Amino acid sequence: MPDSHASWWLAVGIAVWIATVPLLAGVTESPARAFGIILVWMAFPLFYAVKNKDFKGIGLTKNNLRDALAGMLVVSVAYSVIRNFLIMYVPSSSKYIAASALTVAELLKQGYFGSIAGPFSKLFPIMFFITFLAAISNELFYRGFFFTRLKQFVDWKIAVLISALLFGVYHYLNVGLSGFIMGVVVSIVSGWLMQRYNNVAAPALFHFLQYIVTILVFYYFVL
Numbered sequence: 001m002p003d004s005h006a007s008w009w010l011a012v013g014i015a016v017w018i019a020t021v022p023l024l025a026g027v028t029e030s031p032a033r034a035f036g037i038i039l040v041w042m043a044f045p046l047f048y049a050v051k052n053k054d055f056k057g058i059g060l061t062k063n064n065l066r067d068a069l070a071g072m073l074v075v076s077v078a079y080s081v082i083r084n085f086l087i088m089y090v091p092s093s094s095k096y097i098a099a100s101a102l103t104v105a106e107l108l109k110q111g112y113f114g115s116i117a118g119p120f121s122k123l124f125p126i127m128f129f130i131t132f133l134a135a136i137s138n139e140l141f142y143r144g145f146f147f148t149r150l151k152q153f154v155d156w157k158i159a160v161l162i163s164a165l166l167f168g169v170y171h172y173l174n175v176g177l178s179g180f181i182m183g184v185v186v187s188i189v190s191g192w193l194m195q196r197y198n199n200v201a202a203p204a205l206f207h208f209l210q211y212i213v214t215i216l217v218f219y220y221f222v223l
Helices: 004-023 031-052 065-089 091-097 099-109 120-150 156-175 177-197 201-222
Strands: none
Touching (some): 004 120, 004 156, 065 091, 065 177, 065 201, 099 120, 099 156, 099 177, 120 156, 120 177, 156 177, 177 201
């Protein structure tokens, strides 16, 4: 049975999630607000790890790193091929699977990334950096912290689903139904990677790569 310590940390994590949820609406158009949420969601799991001397407990470990990276690459390629094939050749699917990648690509086409204006050569590195931090932050928070804590209370498959629904709500507030759908789908894949390798590098890099690829597909081939 989980002890009171595990229950307390899970409750604090839920409180952090609830406190940040109202800030999520329209976050795609506000890099400053997005960056603030990224920092909060990155800082909290790291605070837990430092406080409890438990970095492995949020998936920050060298264990299984080579296998995790290899598995992540295979999953990222397969996922990206399927998703972007649908986007390019089944246009009606975009309203369900575009999520925030479409919004970001549209802004970049217009010469903006949120309130930052400029050529693509300037905007892409900024977007790339924030997206990379966001992927690490999201996966530390939702998979490294939430999923790992939830597994102490329920079966790992249920823990995957709960963390996926929480992540889906985040994306629903940002970009609506397609954000919710893809947030849940990405989270289920990320949760499986976390369960398979117990290393947050796998879901974090999968999250980052599939998102960047989809933005580029929209930017160069769809818009």
